[in-house]
Amino acid sequence: MAAIFPIFKSVFQKIKKTNLTEILLITVLVTIPIVGHATNSIAIILFFLSACYKFITNKKQFYFNKISLLLISLYILFLCSLLWTNNLGNTKSGLEQFLSYLVLPIAFIFNSDKQFNKEKVISIFSFSLVIYALLCLIVGVVNTSKYSDISFLFYHKLSGGLGNLNAIYLSAFISLAISFFLTKPNKSKLEFFSLIFLSLFLVLLSSKMVIAITLMTSIFYFLKKRKFKKINLKSVVLFIAVLLIIIPAASNLYSRIKVEFEETKMEEVLHKKDFGPVYLWTGFGLRVFQTKAFIEILKEKKNIVLGSGLNNSQDNLNEKYKEYNFYPGFLNYNYHNQYMQIFAELGVVGLCLLLLIILFIFKEAIIYKDYFLLSFIILILVVSFTESFLWRQRGMVFFITVSLLLTKREQYIN
Numbered sequence: 001m002a003a004i005f006p007i008f009k010s011v012f013q014k015i016k017k018t019n020l021t022e023i024l025l026i027t028v029l030v031t032i033p034i035v036g037h038a039t040n041s042i043a044i045i046l047f048f049l050s051a052c053y054k055f056i057t058n059k060k061q062f063y064f065n066k067i068s069l070l071l072i073s074l075y076i077l078f079l080c081s082l083l084w085t086n087n088l089g090n091t092k093s094g095l096e097q098f099l100s101y102l103v104l105p106i107a108f109i110f111n112s113d114k115q116f117n118k119e120k121v122i123s124i125f126s127f128s129l130v131i132y133a134l135l136c137l138i139v140g141v142v143n144t145s146k147y148s149d150i151s152f153l154f155y156h157k158l159s160g161g162l163g164n165l166n167a168i169y170l171s172a173f174i175s176l177a178i179s180f181f182l183t184k185p186n187k188s189k190l191e192f193f194s195l196i197f198l199s200l201f202l203v204l205l206s207s208k209m210v211i212a213i214t215l216m217t218s219i220f221y222f223l224k225k226r227k228f229k230k231i232n233l234k235s236v237v238l239f240i241a242v243l244l245i246i247i248p249a250a251s252n253l254y255s256r257i258k259v260e261f262e263e264t265k266m267e268e269v270l271h272k273k274d275f276g277p278v279y280l281w282t283g284f285g286l287r288v289f290q291t292k293a294f295i296e297i298l299k300e301k302k303n304i305v306l307g308s309g310l311n312n313s314q315d316n317l318n319e320k321y322k323e324y325n326f327y328p329g330f331l332n333y334n335y336h337n338q339y340m341q342i343f344a345e346l347g348v349v350g351l352c353l354l355l356l357i358i359l360f361i362f363k364e365a366i367i368y369k370d371y372f373l374l375s376f377i378i379l380i381l382v383v384s385f386t387e388s389f390l391w392r393q394r395g396m397v398f399f400i401t402v403s404l405l406l407t408k409r410e411q412y413i414n
Contacts, residue, residue: 021111022121024050028104028401029125033132033170035163037393044397048103055110067407068105070357071400075101077350078310085309094311100396108404118405119184126177130194133174133201136161155206169394171207172383174198175214176402179375182218213382217375224371264288277327287336287386293320294340307347316344334391338384341391354390357403364407373406 024047031040078091078098085091139161143152151157159167181187181195202211264285270292281289297316298304308316318331335341342350358381365374380389380399389395 021047021050021054022116025116025401025405026121026124028397029121030128032394032398033129033162033165033173035165040393040397044100044103048107051107051110065105065108065404065407066360067357067403068109070353070360071101071105071404074350074353074357075099077346077353081306081309081312081346084303084306085312087309087312087315090312090315091309097311097393098391098396100393100400104397104400105404108408116405116408118408121405122176122180122402126180127194129173129177130198132162132170133198136170137201137204154204158204166394167205168207168210168383168387169389169392169398171202171205171210172379172389172395173398174202174205175210175379176376176398178202178214179217179221179372182221183372209382209386210379213379217378221371221375272324274325276325279327286330286333289324290317290333290335290337291340293317294335294337294344296320297344303347305347306349307343307345310345313341313344334388336387338388338390341388361403361407370406376402376406 024043027043028040028047031043034040075098078095078101082088082091082095136158137153140153140158143157143161144150156167159165159170162170178195178198181191181198184191187195202214205211261284263280264282266285266288269285269288294317297320301308301316307313314332314334317333317335321330321333335344338354339351342354346353358377361373361377362381364370365377383389387395390399
């Protein structure tokens, strides 16, 4: 517990120098991992109302951003899907769930650039993740001791210390914090500790994809930035620490990937007609089947251009689970692939709009040589292959808020 107090102190000192708008924005980010979505939703509403108030009282000066407009356009497409959806109730429900795609961009448009200190906002969010990770670890150690089960220190059981929090989502948040601390010049001892601790914690979370992408982007940054700089003691210590993390992580990563491929029977997954309720699925095998089901549904429904409507792909996927005699517990498992998810619901139009948003963010990272933004968008790009990341409250709020914060430049319209 002693390690938590310096972090609380650092966060509190930063908050004391923060204005109300920044506090509300920080609250939006910090409440993402909290159990349930009510607290995060309240934070978003307050941030939005504050932005509206400032827009009305500050001579209607607002900030123009292509990413904001594209995100709002995506929500307009959500709204338009009411015209062709196969299930009006599902789409209406989806419009409520995905309101963040509308209210967060509007809030950023209404807030001027000078009101946000990007480094401070991300710093506090990153330190909050250190606290969350410490709490997870404490709960994991207690449960391991109580039940004599070491699995409480890994994957979903470890992230479960914060409630019903998926390890992959927490891994994505942790990855962002690692990139922040890694790229921060003149790191304090607390920031250096946070970087090492979060890196080790990421290994325990055991998300293969996130670990791999975090390692690659971190090594790229280290080699790029340190290549022509004088080597000092801190750099050597950091490099050795990274190596100590890479070796077990790479070994564990290779072993898990090897097991996935060895235990996945591709011929059966692709051609078997009846799997039965006791069929042993691997994560890779299930995703292969979902891809197969996705293609079959597209051929059968023939709604390639506009899809089946927002929040309306699950019924078709459930029909496939039943057709192939899956264990009933798999019902309501989504595609676990953001690109297939949006294609199934909003067709080619929706997929192209999402890819355009990602492309603009990627382009901005290249133009401004912003490694932090680049590592973030690569993370989102990759995680979206294994999760419907942007279709869940935690994922969408994380993506929208960080994207708009990091791409916010000085450009105004009166």
